[in-house]
Amino acid sequence: MNPIVHAIGAKKSFGTFQALHDINLSIERSEVVCLIGPSGSGKSTLLRCINQLESLSDGALWVNGELLGFRREGNKLYELKDSEIARQRLSTGMVFQRFNLFSHKTALENLTEGPTQILKIPARTAREEALNLLERVGLANKCDAYPVELSGGQQQRVAIARALAMKPAVMLFDEPTSALDPELVGEVLAVMRNLAKTGMTMIVVTHELGFAREVANRVFFMDHGQIVETGTPSQVLVKPTQERTRDFISAVLS
Amino acid sequence: MLQPVEKESAAVTNAELEQYDLSKFEHVPRKKLGRYVAAALIVAALLWLAIAFARGQIEWIYTAKYLFAPVILQGLLNTIALSVLAMLFGVTLGVSVAIMRFSSNPIINWSAMGYIWLFRGLPTLLQLLLWYNLALVFPTIWIPGVAEWRTVDVMTPFVAALLGLGINQGAYTSEVVRAGLLSVDHGQYEAASAIGMTRLRALRRIILPQAMRFIIPPIGNEFIGMVKWTSLASVIQYSELVYAAENIYYVNNRVIELLFVAAFWYLVIVSVLTVAQGRIERYYARGSSRGFQAAARR
Numbered sequence: 156m157n158p159i160v161h162a163i164g165a166k167k168s169f170g171t172f173q174a175l176h177d178i179n180l181s182i183e184r185s186e187v188v189c190l191i192g193p194s195g196s197g198k199s200t201l202l203r204c205i206n207q208l209e210s211l212s213d214g215a216l217w218v219n220g221e222l223l224g225f226r227r228e229g230n231k232l233y234e235l236k237d238s239e240i241a242r243q244r245l246s247t248g249m250v251f252q253r254f255n256l257f258s259h260k261t262a263l264e265n266l267t268e269g270p271t272q273i274l275k276i277p278a279r280t281a282r283e284e285a286l287n288l289l290e291r292v293g294l295a296n297k298c299d300a301y302p303v304e305l306s307g308g309q310q311q312r313v314a315i316a317r318a319l320a321m322k323p324a325v326m327l328f329d330e331p332t333s334a335l336d337p338e339l340v341g342e343v344l345a346v347m348r349n350l351a352k353t354g355m356t357m358i359v360v361t362h363e364l365g366f367a368r369e370v371a372n373r374v375f376f377m378d379h380g381q382i383v384e385t386g387t388p389s390q391v392l393v394k395p396t397q398e399r400t401r402d403f404i405s406a407v408l409s
Numbered sequence: 410m411l412q413p414v415e416k417e418s419a420a421v422t423n424a425e426l427e428q429y430d431l432s433k434f435e436h437v438p439r440k441k442l443g444r445y446v447a448a449a450l451i452v453a454a455l456l457w458l459a460i461a462f463a464r465g466q467i468e469w470i471y472t473a474k475y476l477f478a479p480v481i482l483q484g485l486l487n488t489i490a491l492s493v494l495a496m497l498f499g500v501t502l503g504v505s506v507a508i509m510r511f512s513s514n515p516i517i518n519w520s521a522m523g524y525i526w527l528f529r530g531l532p533t534l535l536q537l538l539l540w541y542n543l544a545l546v547f548p549t550i551w552i553p554g555v556a557e558w559r560t561v562d563v564m565t566p567f568v569a570a571l572l573g574l575g576i577n578q579g580a581y582t583s584e585v586v587r588a589g590l591l592s593v594d595h596g597q598y599e600a601a602s603a604i605g606m607t608r609l610r611a612l613r614r615i616i617l618p619q620a621m622r623f624i625i626p627p628i629g630n631e632f633i634g635m636v637k638w639t640s641l642a643s644v645i646q647y648s649e650l651v652y653a654a655e656n657i658y659y660v661n662n663r664v665i666e667l668l669f670v671a672a673f674w675y676l677v678i679v680s681v682l683t684v685a686q687g688r689i690e691r692y693y694a695r696g697s698s699r700g701f702q703a704a705a706r707r
Binding site (some may be wrong): 206236237239241242243244247248249251253254255256257258259260261268272301302303314317318321367 | 553594597599600601602603604605606607608610614615618619680691696697
């Protein structure tokens with residue numbers, strides 16, 4: 156049983172600010188894990204470290220069996236080159252709070268950019284797969300639209316499809332619905348719910364406790380750069396054992 | 410909140426209300442006197458100028474005669490060639506130096522800043538003269554073990570002008586490109602990284618194309634500037650438009666007539682460039698909200 160994401164003693168500091176303290180975690184294939192916690196608690200930083208948009212200050216992270224950022228030879232760790240880190244990132248797909256679709260490319264081109272440029276898949280195959288993915292997120296009719304022509308919810312669904320087009324082993328979601336108008340949240344969560352059903356491993360930073368309760372296998376509560384409490388949604392969200400978790404959940408629900 | 414207002418208005422009589430009803434009055438638009446005065450003044454000034462030029466000591470027949478003279482047309486071609494090549498050289502340099510400014514390697518960063526400082530600081534004419542006289546410092550140019558040339562043979566007026574104008578242009582363009590790159594949201598770079606792009610590929614495929622929208626208008630402006638800067642090359646005997654005109658008026662003394670010939674062709678080039686710039690701007694505006702407004706209007 157190999158965990159797909161594995162962290163031992165992971166630490167991250169920005170200058171004097173310690174964003175992550177000694178994170179240990181292990182996430183299994185096909186698990187859906189929701190990271191909850193107050194803002195500034197380190198949830199997004201943890202996600203960005205798993206994607207190597209940030210590098211760890213100390214400790215180690217493995218994704219899909221690969222040590223992130225270093226190559227081990229004997230008892231030496233060699234720092235990886237930019238191109239090798241780019242290759243490691245292919246294991247993870249990232250969905251951003253602010254969508255970050257390539258604004259000079261249509262929805263379809265956003266999906267085919269990675270497969271044709273990075274994975275060197277023939278343009279035709281990439282196009283077919285991209286159309287299938289857009290169909291899956293309910294936007295086949297928007298394939299030629301530029302991001303600026305799409306609503307926030309539609310942009311986020313395209314962004315999810317763009318990440319899936321790279322066939323990652325793990326999908327990371329960084330507050331995917333926080334920048335959306337309330338009436339658009341549902342369509343994005345529906346796409347994520349369907350994705351979870353296909354057995355995709357997902358790590359979701361979210362404030363949507365309802366979604367966490369329904370879809371997550373496990374919920375991690377983070378505060379001040381630490382994972383304070385983990386467990387099934389019913390344990391963490393309904394009967395939290397920690398004071399801080401209780402406070403947070405009652406604050407969110409009130 | 411509405412309640413008290415209604416109570417008050419109920420107290421107003423119909424006769425009083427009629428006083429406030431403006432719909433029955435005729436509307437008299439404001440007189441735009443200033444506009445007519447300005448238009449009249451401008452037309453008068455233009456007429457006066459036209460008459461002055463027509464009556465002045467200018468033999469327009471010479472302007473017409475030399476407009477398509479082979480020497481002038483050759484000068485025109487040389488001006489266009491030098492402008493385009495120097496601009497290409499300048500933009501290539503400018504993009505490279507702009508990217509160097511983002512390097513985490515301090516040596517690369519500082520050398521980029523030093524280049525901008527030096528070549529933006531020196532007058533363009535002085536730079537042309539320095540390149541033209543490079544042989545004073547480096548009598549020969551060589552590739553070790555391959556070949557060696559005398560600098561005076563290599564540094565023709567054209568090469569000196571190309572180097573001088575291009576390198577000078579690069580210093581300005583790099584700042585334009587840097588501003589363009591900074592204007593692209595950092596999230597675009599993160600999204601490109603997240604699908605496995607290296608820094609350079611993200612720059613080429615994602616960041617630069619989006620920065621172009623901000624870069625093109627000032628570059629178009631500088632291209633037009635470059636067309637005119639090429640006239641400096643006449644000083645080092647490169648036979649561009651002004652040099653061609655000079656060569657003719659040294660012989661026939663029709664100075665102003667031949668300068669008008671050159672002026673005519675400069676305006677032609679600049680007009681063509683202005684139209685081209687508009688087209689390129691529209692191309693790079695795709696996917697931007699302004700691009701869509703423009704598309705909707707068409």
